[in-house]
Amino acid sequence: MENTFAVEIQGLTKSFKDFRALDTIDLNIKHGEKVVICGPSGSGKSTLIRCINGLEEFDNGKILISGKPQNPAKESYVSDFHVGMVFQQFNLFPHLSVIENLKLGPMKSLGMSEKDAETRARKLLERVKIPEQALKKPNQLSGGQQQRVAIARALCMEPKLMLFDEPTSALDPEMISEVLEVIVDLAREGMTMVVVTHEMGFARKVADRIIFMDEGSIVEQNSPSMFFKNPQTARCKKFLNQILHH
Amino acid sequence: MFRILILILTIFSLSSCSSPEGTWGWYVIDPTTKAGWTNIKFLIGGFYSTILLSIIAAFLSIFIGLIVALPAMSDNKLLKLFNRIYVEFIRSIPLLPMLFWVFYGLPVILKSMGINANIDAFWGAIITLAISDSAFTAEIYRAGIQSISKGQTEAAKTIGLNYYQTMRYVIMPQALRRILPPLANQFIYIVKMSAFASVIGMQELTRRANEIVVTEYRPLEIYTLLIFEYLILVLLISFGVRYLEKKLGSNESANN
Numbered sequence: 455m456e457n458t459f460a461v462e463i464q465g466l467t468k469s470f471k472d473f474r475a476l477d478t479i480d481l482n483i484k485h486g487e488k489v490v491i492c493g494p495s496g497s498g499k500s501t502l503i504r505c506i507n508g509l510e511e512f513d514n515g516k517i518l519i520s521g522k523p524q525n526p527a528k529e530s531y532v533s534d535f536h537v538g539m540v541f542q543q544f545n546l547f548p549h550l551s552v553i554e555n556l557k558l559g560p561m562k563s564l565g566m567s568e569k570d571a572e573t574r575a576r577k578l579l580e581r582v583k584i585p586e587q588a589l590k591k592p593n594q595l596s597g598g599q600q601q602r603v604a605i606a607r608a609l610c611m612e613p614k615l616m617l618f619d620e621p622t623s624a625l626d627p628e629m630i631s632e633v634l635e636v637i638v639d640l641a642r643e644g645m646t647m648v649v650v651t652h653e654m655g656f657a658r659k660v661a662d663r664i665i666f667m668d669e670g671s672i673v674e675q676n677s678p679s680m681f682f683k684n685p686q687t688a689r690c691k692k693f694l695n696q697i698l699h700h
Numbered sequence: 701m702f703r704i705l706i707l708i709l710t711i712f713s714l715s716s717c718s719s720p721e722g723t724w725g726w727y728v729i730d731p732t733t734k735a736g737w738t739n740i741k742f743l744i745g746g747f748y749s750t751i752l753l754s755i756i757a758a759f760l761s762i763f764i765g766l767i768v769a770l771p772a773m774s775d776n777k778l779l780k781l782f783n784r785i786y787v788e789f790i791r792s793i794p795l796l797p798m799l800f801w802v803f804y805g806l807p808v809i810l811k812s813m814g815i816n817a818n819i820d821a822f823w824g825a826i827i828t829l830a831i832s833d834s835a836f837t838a839e840i841y842r843a844g845i846q847s848i849s850k851g852q853t854e855a856a857k858t859i860g861l862n863y864y865q866t867m868r869y870v871i872m873p874q875a876l877r878r879i880l881p882p883l884a885n886q887f888i889y890i891v892k893m894s895a896f897a898s899v900i901g902m903q904e905l906t907r908r909a910n911e912i913v914v915t916e917y918r919p920l921e922i923y924t925l926l927i928f929e930y931l932i933l934v935l936l937i938s939f940g941v942r943y944l945e946k947k948l949g950s951n952e953s954a955n956n
Contacts (some may be wrong), residue, residue: 508857536860544852547870549873549877558859558861658954
């Protein structure tokens with residue numbers, strides 16, 4: 455690897471009108487690293503990862519993706535270092551079948567043949583354990599299945615970095631584990647990933663580093679064991695208390 | 701369809717049992733007489749122009765409407781402004797003055813620019829109908845496209861699709877189901893508004909009806925027939941649209 459870091463963020467600042475969503479964020483993420491971001495709602499977690507993959511424009515600072523500057527204004531970002539994204543609301547294409555959802559990216563933006571795209575898509579559906587749902591429309595699936603399709607759709611582009619924006623927050627409780635399992639598998643295979651989540655059990659299991667954000671800043675970051683055992687700041691302690699003792 | 705047939709038969713039967721003063725005079729369009737049949741042929745002959753006029757105008761309007769609607773969704777303020785000005789200005793002009801302006805005025809402007817273009821009634825009517833209607837189709841597109849959640853565009857972006865591909869494969873197929881019913885409404889509107897072309901001498905349904913009225917002096921019967929002529933056209937469009945809607949699944953409720 456030419457660059458040690460998959461993502462380098464320096465002095466990232468973003469405001470929505472008067473509200474400062476991100477306040478001079480500095481963050482480096484190594485290749486293969488798994489980072490979990492947590493924090494109260496409105497703390498800027500989602501905005502941060504949306505900035506990383508160019509969905510959100512930012513006011514100041516710099517984002518390098520594998521050494522190349524991220525530019526949200528560019529129209530399409532097919533690159534050697536593709537960044538995949540999984541959304542809270544799945545955002546599957548409802549007019550297309552599951553397999554078509556998966557094939558669209560490889561065929562249209564990577565220019566793969568239909569046959570190759572189909573092979574790749576089928577393989578990924580196996581991997582997220584729903585090969586039998588290939589021809590169904592997204593709305594015929596359960597929430598957990600839809601999110602797994604969304605993960606497979608992102609993987610179809612063979613991303614080098616995966617971003618997860620609260621991937622289980624819109625799911626019924628009984629479906630959370632089937633989605634987390636897929637993400638854990640992916641982590642085991644060495645995928646670099648940034649996951650915004652409140653699932654602390656998952657964070658403990660998967661994360662190399664947990665980042666706690668509040669009011670647009672990174673307040674605290676540590677390895678999972680240190681993070682849970684010994685939170686440094688009062689804000690983080692309060693947050694962990696609220697989230698762990700329910 | 702059956703009910704309509706009964707309605708037609710009822711009205712026609714009025715002629716035989718009409719009042720002693722003889723206010724009805726269906727003979728003008730009685731197909732069993734030679735004169736009546738000639739009149740009917742002349743009146744029905746207007747279908748050709750009305751249909752052709754409406755179809756070309758509708759296609760142009762659908763096309764112009766899209767060109768006008770897309771800037772409304774851009775982040776560029778200037779493009780947005782263009783959309784607003786076009787829509788607000790065009791839809792505030794009544795069809796008839798616009799028709800006169802295009803038919804009598806536009807050639808003058810073109811001539812002053814050194815272009816010697818003669819706009820005949822057919823193209824004058826088409827240009828007017830298309831432009832006038834495009835302001836409405838643009839709004840329909842905008843509403844349809846904006847009803848598709850932002851997450852769809854974002855998801856498309858994360859799998860590397862560019863603007864065109866996103867529109868073509870993700871947004872438009874979904875928007876089209878929502879756009880189609882109001883667009884069909886606009887087509888029906890065009891068919892009916894094409895009657896205005898009669899005032900600049902276009903030989904379509906209404907013009908022909910007017911001409912027969914002038915010579916036969918039986919407005920009631922002839923305009924009744926005229927109404928049914930439009931009714932048939934509009935019903936045909938409605939059936940066609942139902943079929944298309946079913947094919948596209950517009951009649952299913954959206955699930956996102």
